[in-house]
Amino acid sequence: MKPKLTIEDSRVRRRPGRRYLLLGVLAGATALSGCAATQNAMMKMMPASMKQKMMAKMTREMQAQDPWKGYLAAHRGETKPLGLLGGPVRVSIRQEGGGVFVALPDYRRLDPDVFGTPKLPRAYGGTPGISGVPPMARAEDDGHYTKLKMLSPFGDKYTVMADGRLKLSALDATATDAARTRDWTHMTASWKDKAGNVYEVKCCRMMAAHGLEFPTFGGVATNLILHGSSRIGTPLMPTEYTYFAFWGVGSVMKNGEVVDPHRLIHGMLTEYVRTTGYRLGFDKDITPTRLQFHLMVAPFKPDMKTGHFDPAPVKTGFRLPNGMPLPFWHVMFENLKIEARRG
Amino acid sequence: MAERADSVRARAGVLAMVILGAVFAGAPFGAPAAAVASAPGAVIRLTNTLAFEPKAVTVHVGQAVEWRNGSLLVHTVTADPALAANAKDVALPAGAKPFNSGDLKPGATYRHIFAVPGRYRYFCIPHEGAGMVGEVVVLPAQVGVR
Numbered sequence: 001m002k003p004k005l006t007i008e009d010s011r012v013r014r015r016p017g018r019r020y021l022l023l024g025v026l027a028g029a030t031a032l033s034g035c036a037a038t039q040n041a042m043m044k045m046m047p048a049s050m051k052q053k054m055m056a057k058m059t060r061e062m063q064a065q066d067p068w069k070g071y072l073a074a075h076r077g078e079t080k081p082l083g084l085l086g087g088p089v090r091v092s093i094r095q096e097g098g099g100v101f102v103a104l105p106d107y108r109r110l111d112p113d114v115f116g117t118p119k120l121p122r123a124y125g126g127t128p129g130i131s132g133v134p135p136m137a138r139a140e141d142d143g144h145y146t147k148l149k150m151l152s153p154f155g156d157k158y159t160v161m162a163d164g165r166l167k168l169s170a171l172d173a174t175a176t177d178a179a180r181t182r183d184w185t186h187m188t189a190s191w192k193d194k195a196g197n198v199y200e201v202k203c204c205r206m207m208a209a210h211g212l213e214f215p216t217f218g219g220v221a222t223n224l225i226l227h228g229s230s231r232i233g234t235p236l237m238p239t240e241y242t243y244f245a246f247w248g249v250g251s252v253m254k255n256g257e258v259v260d261p262h263r264l265i266h267g268m269l270t271e272y273v274r275t276t277g278y279r280l281g282f283d284k285d286i287t288p289t290r291l292q293f294h295l296m297v298a299p300f301k302p303d304m305k306t307g308h309f310d311p312a313p314v315k316t317g318f319r320l321p322n323g324m325p326l327p328f329w330h331v332m333f334e335n336l337k338i339e340a341r342r343g
Numbered sequence: 344m345a346e347r348a349d350s351v352r353a354r355a356g357v358l359a360m361v362i363l364g365a366v367f368a369g370a371p372f373g374a375p376a377a378a379v380a381s382a383p384g385a386v387i388r389l390t391n392t393l394a395f396e397p398k399a400v401t402v403h404v405g406q407a408v409e410w411r412n413g414s415l416l417v418h419t420v421t422a423d424p425a426l427a428a429n430a431k432d433v434a435l436p437a438g439a440k441p442f443n444s445g446d447l448k449p450g451a452t453y454r455h456i457f458a459v460p461g462r463y464r465y466f467c468i469p470h471e472g473a474g475m476v477g478e479v480v481v482l483p484a485q486v487g488v489r
Binding site for chain 1: 394468
């Protein structure tokens with residue numbers, strides 16, 4: 001007995017040439033900027049392999065739009081970078097117990113001040129999620145962006161874990177991105193889940209002396225604006241005044257064992273960017289006179305050959321309530337003792 | 344002899360005043376000493392979801408409110424305009440003095456006796472930005488409640 005054909009199947013079988021024509025039209029329509037609803041519908045109809053190719057092409061196009069390309073090209077080869085105006089800054093940050101907030105995957109709401117509108121989008125250049133958000137990845141309603149279509153480490157969902165400890169000392173000496181740096185950071189951060197497992201992040205055996213898609217200022221930076229509209233780091237975090245930040249290479253551990261040995265780690269001490277219910281605020285929601293320390297081990301790895309980032313889930317060793325592994329650490333410390341001085 | 348007895352009585356009186364003074368000084372804001380040891384007029388839990396539960400309570404003058412940190416986080420109970428990031432997060436009735444628990448680690452408790460009637464609005468220093476704000480309404484003293 002012949003299997004019954006649907007109307008759609010029967011058309012494709014009778015006229016195979018039409019199938020490719022249809023795919024070509026779909027691809028063309030999807031690549032066009034503008035009608036996101038049409039793009040979404042087209043994407044849904046596409047075969048997985050074609051979707052993957054299109055995503056890779058789109059990622060390359062977005063990476064080519066990285067706003068910091070020129071700055072980085074001018075600085076990354078500099079072997080004798082200048083120091084900070086006024087001299088180096090030494091920073092010490094500690095938390096000695098109490099809880100931490102561990103971010104869970106969520107669909108980030110999109111701030112119009114950062115992302116613009118579907119007619120005039122902003123903040124799209126760079127590797128999606130790392131330094132830009134492609135318009136196609138943004139949900140829309142009534143002429144406005146609403147939220148990211150995919151899960152990210154930046155959102156409103158979180159869990160609290162016990163016994164949060166942070167011990168960090170650092171030096172910010174080098175001012176700009178460069179080939180060499182005098183900056184350094186020594187950090188150990190740990191926290192404990194309900195079952196008593198201890199998670200730990202140690203950094204930095206090497207500083208990111210220069211950035212790949214955005215500046216890292218020698219690996220340590222003090223007193224500057226990051227994220228959001230600054231386009232330094234992901235725009236999915238609000239535009240935030242940052243008293244201290246570092247980028248370096250370190251390890252992720254669980255119960256004293258290294259579970260992910262070579263990760264790019266980013267930490268920053270910023271003004272308070274959470275709002276009622278611990279929702280991740282928009283730029284207008286920030287509390288300027290309260291501070292929090294963010295620790296980020298992102299689900300990306302730098303590719304020094306291409307100069308961009310590739311997706312690479314972090315082996316955190318922690319499972320979400322649905323059984324899936326948590327592919328990043330984004331942890332907030334909020335009971336801090338902070339010291340800093342010049343010299 | 345009578346003079347000596349008067350002197351002893353006077354000294355005893357002074358001593359009693361000193362003791363009473365010390366007891367009252369130990370009680371925050373001059374609240375009756377008996378209230379310190381008695382059961383609180385209200386108990387408020389500090390949570391992992393950054394809330395004071397219940398968010399609002401009502402007690403009478405002379406009664407204590409007890410805050411219990413049942414969370415994994417360090418919180419504070421703070422009604423001090425000088426420590427607020429946002430002026431709307433704190434309110435004290437006229438004549439009431441500011442108070443601040445300092446850091447309350449997980450499992451810690453804090454008590455405050457209210458001596459001035461009115462509406463108090465307080466917050467948690469680390470989580471004020473995340474909306475951790477509560478309210479205590481203090482009514483005049485009840486007859487028999489001292």
